[in-house]
Amino acid sequence: GAGYAAADTSPPPVAADPHALPIPFEGVHQAGIVTPAQDRLYFVALDLTTEDRDSLIALLKQWTAAARQMTQGNDVGEMGAVSGSPYSPPEDTGEALGLPPSGLTITIGFGRGMFVDAKGRPRFGLDGKLPDLLADLPPFVGDRLDPALCGGDLAIQACANDPQIAVHAIRNLVRIAFGRATVRYSQMGFGRTSSTSSAQVTARNLFGFKDGTANIKVEQKKDVDDFVWVHEQDGPDWLVGGSYLVTRKIDMRIEIWDRESLEGQEASIGRAKGSGGPLSGGDEFAAIDLAAKGDDGEPAIAERSHVRLAHPDVNHGAKLLRRGYNFVDGSNGLGQLSAGLFFIAYQRDPVQQFVQIQRSLAGSTRDLLNEYIVHVGSGLFACPPGVGRDGYWGDKLFA
Ligand SMILES: C=CC1=C(C)c2cc3[nH]c(cc4nc(cc5[nH]c(cc1n2)c(C)c5CCC(=O)O)C(CCC(=O)O)=C4C)c(C)c3C=C
Ligand SMILES: [Fe+2]
Helix, strand or coil: CCCCCCCCCCCCCCCCCHHHCCCCCCCCCCCCCCCCCCCEEEEEEEEECCCCHHHHHHHHHHHHHHHHHHHCCCCCCCCCCCCCCCCCCCCCCCCCCCCCCCCCEEEEEECHHHCECCCCCECCCCHHHCCCCCCCCCCCCCCCCCHHHECCCEEEEEEECCHHHHHHHHHHHHHHCCCCEEEEEEEEEECCCCCCCCCCCCCECCCCCECCCCCCCCCCHHHHHHHCCCCCCCCCHHHCCCEEEEEEEEEECHHHHCCCCHHHHHHHHCECCCCCCECCCCCCCCCCCCCCECCCCCECCCCCCHHHHHCHHHCCCCCCEECCEEEEEEECCCCCEEEEEEEEEEECCCHHHHHHHHHHHCCCCCCHHHHCEEEEEEEEEEECCCCCCCCCCCHHHHC
16 A cells, blocks of 8 residues: 555545655664654564574564555555455454554564574574574662563564554564463563654653753764674674664652652752752753862762763763663552653664663662662563565574
């Protein structure tokens, strides 16, 4: 179709709403990494239930074909949602009929468990292709990880400006995987907490602060190249042009935070709540001056503030491309919101980047935010480079 679900009979929306448009699926890099962050996320981690190499390859090919179709606003399969045999289940589940592609991107990552099992035994003949950096993340002080919210042999990130579109994408991919992979955990997110383009307004996280101000932006070509993509000299070959994805499900103790004074909240972050400007002075995008002192002679940006401890100057220059989303999973039995940040970061080297920064932040004597947050889920995935015209996700891995 022309970017709209084929079987739809109603006219497409009148004006070209930029949020409704399709994003190209093919490219040197996967879409959904430096793509300006969409408003909604649906993320899923899966475990492979097959041990057969050919069936894994077939799955990746079918997933790629479906992702190609859905990202361009088309139904899955040859006959889609309503044009097939009335006696068979439709190829597409149908809830995206009549909706525009809404900036849908679908990004895949491979976990360590796809290459070796828990005992280090090879899977799918891929043990020789396991990147050294695809090791389990180390434990961090204060982690309270729930194993059911960690790991996964594969991960798929669907981002779109319409949650129905993101859910439709994941649902159809999970359905295609029947008998070969099962869902380990999934997460819905809203209100992107990181802008990844300087054309975007910085959104706010559930603590009410602008989040993503000092993020790597797609326009910063050198930073993107230095900090996001795996280079030839980094290896392995199949991952060149790809990126490592770190996910952390972080619960936020909203009720405790909401009893903190404005001054206390701002000191914890190191930025002003209204403007997002650093406490060392200036507007949102003013450079952070870690040496600046307040009238009281104390550092304007507190020693234990989040932005100081996450800053490249105290982390051997490390930067991340953050792409996280807020979540609210209802309320817990105590009447508190089960809310937080589904932290997503892309990087060239997880050890020198995420692990370095998180070590700087973690622990009750470090980042002041730790009084209000707790990491409950974790994942590390190697995202292959983009797909060419006739290619499929991970094709270089099986070549
Ligand atoms: C290990 C990496 C990081 C985790 C985990 C993390 C969690 C987290 N962050 C916020 C809120 C904000 N973070 C901000 C900046 C910021 N955060 C990280 C890294 C992690 N954050 C970095 C590298 C930076 C940039 C530091 C810099 O160079 O200045 C900000 C300020 C605005 C911005 O620049 O984005 C906020 C606000 C929360 C609430 C949170 C966990 C729930
Ligand atoms: Fe942060």
